[in-house]
Amino acid sequence: YPNTKIKGDGQVVVIDFSDGGKIELVPAFEQSDGNFKYPDSRNRGSWKTTKPKPEIEKSKSLNSNFNNHFSNLTRLIRQWKNHMGFSFKGLLIDTLISDLIDDKGISEIYYSDYNILLKDIFEYFSNQDKNREYWYALGSNQKIYNNDGAKFVNKAKQALKKIEDASEEKLTEVYRQLFGRKFAQSTSTTNRASNEEFIDELFNVNIEYNIVLECEITQDGFRKALLSDFLKSRFKIKNRKSLDFEIIKSDIPDNLLSDVKYYWKVRNIGAEAIRRNCERGAIFSGKIKHHEDSQFKGDHYVECYAVLDNTVIARDRITVPIDPLRGRDFIE
Incomplete structure (x- = not known):
């Protein structure tokens, strides 16, 4: 496959095809007991056995x-x-x-x-x-x-x-x-918004790693708060807040990070979003951080996807419940 991307990754040789398909080759040697020895290049190299x-x-x-x-x-x-x-x-x-x-x-x-x-x-x-x-x-x-x-x-x-x-x-x-x-x-x-996209329509999905999203909430006159604290306390947030989303944890190996691309989806849900014609739902490219502003009532959500070689290898979602009347400005 002279035009196909081929790379070594620890125990396997990975062949990535343009349509998203992937073949992983494991060079292995059968032993007299029917098991196989194979090489692992990680941590200075070793031979391992598989059955x-x-x-x-x-x-x-x-x-x-x-x-x-x-x-x-x-x-x-x-x-x-x-x-x-x-x-x-x-x-x-x-x-x-x-x-x-x-x-x-x-x-x-x-x-x-x-x-x-x-x-x-x-x-x-x-x-x-x-x-x-x-x-x-x-x-x-x-x-x-x-x-x-x-x-x-x-x-x-x-x-x-x-x-x-x-x-x-x-x-x-x-x-x-x-x-x-x-x-x-x-x-x-x-239930699909008019312009909504789904990640499995754009990329292959094979989750191998974990990422964790967090959101910092700020507004002039109030101290900063984390969205996760609101969710744990079952509070909603008021509108007119500044929302900064970020991947705060990831176990994606360092040797892959330079090739990883990040995509985001913001989905506005509820009667208010429909009335304003602001349901959203398109998927767009970005980095490990993304900024939004809380605008109107609804249980919205934000998703982030880590994509490598046309395959989603990690994803996370965080709910954004907004209520202008009953929402909280900060955690007491």
Whole structure:
């Protein structure tokens, strides 16, 4: 591929295609026991061992015995982590769903519908110890190390609560909030502003890293405050405030940052936004900081996306609740 971007990245050689597709090549050497040795150039270089064959065989067995639901569910959970915007290793996703199936028994889950399945999955994820050092991979029993604080645990608790609190009529909408607007799209319409864009229409999405957004609120005559403090206290903010959004945390590796591009989306929601014809929703390029002014009532939100080689590798969203009459000027 003489015209294709190719680069080395630790354990793999990455081939990036112009349509957003990506192939990662791992040079590996089969050993007499059926395992493979592969080189890792990070931290001055080392040889490591991987055991893909028993992992593949376990996955095939689960799919065969579970009428392909194993693959469907693991893909759905990957869609959840990509849409919600947090890192969650693919092998750990496969392992936890495998463990759940083994714990509950194939037959019990097989005859359940997906409403029960998803609730079971999020409950199982929620009960994992986020301080656990590692999990044993399906089939191979290789150690999957917890090097990101098991962010999926708290995310699963939030998802489980949404599902448990929703009425049967609202479940599909809750699933769209968790898995994206295309979930069960054929059964109902989506609420989209006239000029609104969605990141999955512009780029591929594969969340590998985590970023955290914060917003500093300022106005003459008042001390500065953080939007996260307002949200924790369930306060709304008044209009005519200066809002400065910034990525305050990121675990994107330093060697990638020079090639990362940042995009933002500001979505104004509510009757006031519709009346003023100011719903917004276009996606635009920017940097790690972005400035806005609070203008009118509504539960708006701001999203930021980190894009590398035409793929969103990290994203975060922060809600901006504005109420001119009942909003707060500062945190007491």
